[in-house]
Amino acid sequence: MTLSEFDSFRPSEPARRRREGGKRGTGRRRDNGDGSREMPMVPEPEFSSYYGRPVVKPAPWGDDVAIYLFLGGVAAGSALLAAGGQLTGRPVLRRNARLGALTAVSAGAVALVKDLGRPERFLHMLRTFKVTSPMSVGSWILSAFSAGAGVAAVAEIDRMSGNRLPLGPLRNVLQAVEGPAGIEAAVFAGPLAAYTAVLLGDTATPTWNAAHEELPFVFVSSACLASAGLAMVTTPVRETGPARNLAVLGVLGDVVAMKVMERRMDPVAAEPLHQGKAGAMLKWSERLAVAGGLGTLLGGRHRIVAAVSGLALLSASALTRFGVFEAGLESARDPRYTIEPQKNRLAARRAAGVTGDAITTGS
Amino acid sequence: MGQLSGPTDPTADAHWEHNHPRKGFFTDTSICIGCKACEVACKEWNHNPQDGNLELLGSSYDNTGSLGASTWRHVAFIEQGQDRIVEARESGRALVSLGMPRIGPPAPAASVPADLAEADTTPPDTADFRWLMSSDVCKHCTHAGCLDVCPTGALFRTEFGTVVVQDDVCNGCGTCVAGCPFGVIERRSNGTVKVSTSREDQHAAHPEVPNAGIAQKCTLCYDRLVADETPACAKACPTTSIKFGDHDDMVEAARERVADLHAKGLTEARLYGANENDGVGGTGSVFLLLDEPEVYGLPPDPRVPTADLPKMYRRAGMAVAGMAAAAALAFLGGRA
Numbered sequence: 245m246t247l248s249e250f251d252s253f254r255p256s257e258p259a260r261r262r263r264e265g266g267k268r269g270t271g272r273r274r275d276n277g278d279g280s281r282e283m284p285m286v287p288e289p290e291f292s293s294y295y296g297r298p299v300v301k302p303a304p305w306g307d308d309v310a311i312y313l314f315l316g317g318v319a320a321g322s323a324l325l326a327a328g329g330q331l332t333g334r335p336v337l338r339r340n341a342r343l344g345a346l347t348a349v350s351a352g353a354v355a356l357v358k359d360l361g362r363p364e365r366f367l368h369m370l371r372t373f374k375v376t377s378p379m380s381v382g383s384w385i386l387s388a389f390s391a392g393a394g395v396a397a398v399a400e401i402d403r404m405s406g407n408r409l410p411l412g413p414l415r416n417v418l419q420a421v422e423g424p425a426g427i428e429a430a431v432f433a434g435p436l437a438a439y440t441a442v443l444l445g446d447t448a449t450p451t452w453n454a455a456h457e458e459l460p461f462v463f464v465s466s467a468c469l470a471s472a473g474l475a476m477v478t479t480p481v482r483e484t485g486p487a488r489n490l491a492v493l494g495v496l497g498d499v500v501a502m503k504v505m506e507r508r509m510d511p512v513a514a515e516p517l518h519q520g521k522a523g524a525m526l527k528w529s530e531r532l533a534v535a536g537g538l539g540t541l542l543g544g545r546h547r548i549v550a551a552v553s554g555l556a557l558l559s560a561s562a563l564t565r566f567g568v569f570e571a572g573l574e575s576a577r578d579p580r581y582t583i584e585p586q587k588n589r590l591a592a593r594r595a596a597g598v599t600g601d602a603i604t605t606g607s
Numbered sequence: 608m609g610q611l612s613g614p615t616d617p618t619a620d621a622h623w624e625h626n627h628p629r630k631g632f633f634t635d636t637s638i639c640i641g642c643k644a645c646e647v648a649c650k651e652w653n654h655n656p657q658d659g660n661l662e663l664l665g666s667s668y669d670n671t672g673s674l675g676a677s678t679w680r681h682v683a684f685i686e687q688g689q690d691r692i693v694e695a696r697e698s699g700r701a702l703v704s705l706g707m708p709r710i711g712p713p714a715p716a717a718s719v720p721a722d723l724a725e726a727d728t729t730p731p732d733t734a735d736f737r738w739l740m741s742s743d744v745c746k747h748c749t750h751a752g753c754l755d756v757c758p759t760g761a762l763f764r765t766e767f768g769t770v771v772v773q774d775d776v777c778n779g780c781g782t783c784v785a786g787c788p789f790g791v792i793e794r795r796s797n798g799t800v801k802v803s804t805s806r807e808d809q810h811a812a813h814p815e816v817p818n819a820g821i822a823q824k825c826t827l828c829y830d831r832l833v834a835d836e837t838p839a840c841a842k843a844c845p846t847t848s849i850k851f852g853d854h855d856d857m858v859e860a861a862r863e864r865v866a867d868l869h870a871k872g873l874t875e876a877r878l879y880g881a882n883e884n885d886g887v888g889g890t891g892s893v894f895l896l897l898d899e900p901e902v903y904g905l906p907p908d909p910r911v912p913t914a915d916l917p918k919m920y921r922r923a924g925m926a927v928a929g930m931a932a933a934a935a936l937a938f939l940g941g942r943a
Binding site for chain 2: 366
């Protein structure tokens with residue numbers, strides 16, 4: 245703004261502080277170097293925004309939800325291992341995996357309810373079935389999974405306690421449905437591990453939304469390696485051969501899916517995955533996953549090495565979930581991650597001759 | 608379930624059998640004077656509690672901040688110098704020369720010069736400085752991200768084509784907050800977390816907050832619409848910057864207005880949300896802006912996330928199959 249014609253004789257102001265990196269110059273430059281402008285109230289961003297305020301709102305979710313992402317994965321993978329143990333005659337693996345599945349899914353469900361704004365209304369989740377709502381679909385998957393996992397685990401508890409649970413005539417029923425219940429839980433295990441990725445992908449949160457194509461693969465891989473890790477911690481090595489295989493497959497899937505995801509995402513929207521707390525967690529997640537995988541591969545037949553590797557894998561999975569979760573929230577808090585990818589894709593569409601689908605129109 | 612993206616009639620998609628016309632706003636920011644009567648009227652009518660502690664935000668005359676659970680109208684203030692006006696004029700002119708295909712009924716014999724390059728773009732009574740003032744509100748999208756992802760059915764499509772939360776159904780899961788591409792809907796906190804300093808004590812006595820813990824947003828005054836009344840904000844607006852009516856009429860009015868402004872050389876004028884082919888299928892609240900949307904805190908290319916949901920479910924299905932295969936392989940390999 246020029247206030248008077250003499251303003252142009254003022255000495256020029258020093259250059260503004262640039263954003264970190266400062267590599268993206270898509271923003272407008274107001275600085276014409278003659279110092280004839282008003283002092284800004286807020287630091288000038290590299291892109292236009294409304295006083296640097298966020299465009300989209302971050303989900304009002306606390307760490308409870310990230311904990312659930314982790315525990316849901318552990319439960320899902322454990323149910324698969326339990327079903328495998330059941331079908332291939334590995335009673336200890338079956339028992340431990342069933343108990344692990346029920347514990348994880350129960351704790352996860354409690355975390356979910358705790359995170360609601362009105363926890364007493366948690367049953368409203370089952371008020372309807374809405375295929376457009378991954379949260380609704382997920383609530384039904386979680387319920388169906390919990391039913392099977394619960395029955396199978398209670399049967400194990402009954403057996404461990406020497407048939408002392410006060411079941412009466414229901415004991416025969418329990419023993420009859422135990423096997424089918426374990427299989428039913430295994431059927432819903434995959435959906436339980438994958439739906440959370442759709443839940444995050446189906447939001448306007450830039451980093452989650454940009455990751456929507458590969459995130460399901462990251463999450464199921466993470467579930468595999470975490471549950472295999474849990475089995476390696478809890479179960480003697482003679483029955484954990486399949487868990488070790490699953491751990492190695494999970495690590496491979498996790499590392500590859502993560503790399504593919506980061507490469508295919510919008511580069512700006514992918515930034516929060518590499519920065520700050522989320523970046524550090526994801527970096528350590530990868531290191532721990534690789535270390536756990538190598539430990540499993542090389543020393544998995546040794547009880548101590550197996551248990552340590554299992555712990556590393558569990559930690560890797562938890563860090564993956566917390567890292568992805570935190571990166572998404574971070575991307576919603578900074579308007580840059582909403583505005584820049586959107587401007588870029590709009591410009592790309594226009595450059596390709598598609599001009600009819602913009603929200604801003606000249607007429 | 609109706610379609611997930613593209614032009615459609617949201618009321619018919621929601622299986623309303625009678626034939627109410629879709630209602631909407633047209634907010635003409637070129638005649639907004641920033642009086643905030645809309646904010647006040649909205650708060651009063653909807654009994655929305657105080658948001659924050661009435662602190663000064665250091666962003667021009669905007670001390671409201673943003674739309675949220677207890678703020679359903681938000682007047683944005685932007686101060687711009689001449690160079691920005693020139694830029695806005697150029698970017699608006701570029702939009703016109705893109706030759707956007709017209710949607711809807713054919714243009715009235717508009718006074719838009721065919722080639723704006725020749726138009727006299729001298730600002731009529733400007734200005735090496737300008738205020739932009741814009742009253743933002745829920746967009747009541749044709750494809751509403753919040754509505755699509757709501758797991759309880761608390762959010763629903765009304766007979767007027769608007770999107771409303773049922774207070775007694777919502778359990779505060781917060782999915783809609785992340786689902787909205789415009790950052791409108793928010794979960795209301797109970798207000799007790801706001802700590803006041805002694806100096807602001809007079810503002811610290813919050814009355815009891817209704818509907819704490821559940822998602823809240825503009826209802827387009829559903830309770831007034833059913834009584835055939837105009838929403839509170841539009842009724843209170845002294846300059847008719849906020850217009851209310853049938854959605855089709857609003858879009859038509861917006862197109863006429865932007866054509867008028869262009870004819871006067873104000874090529875910075877552009878419409879936001881009037882295109883039913885955009886990422887949210889067009890919005891129920893249409894805006895006339897005088898600069899790029901992000902200047903007002905609006906997303907430049909919003910897209911309803913659910914539009915990609917079928918693809919996400921397919922990818923998740925592949926991942927599930929992969930997980931099952933890995934488990935099978937693990938056990939078969941372990942047996943060998």
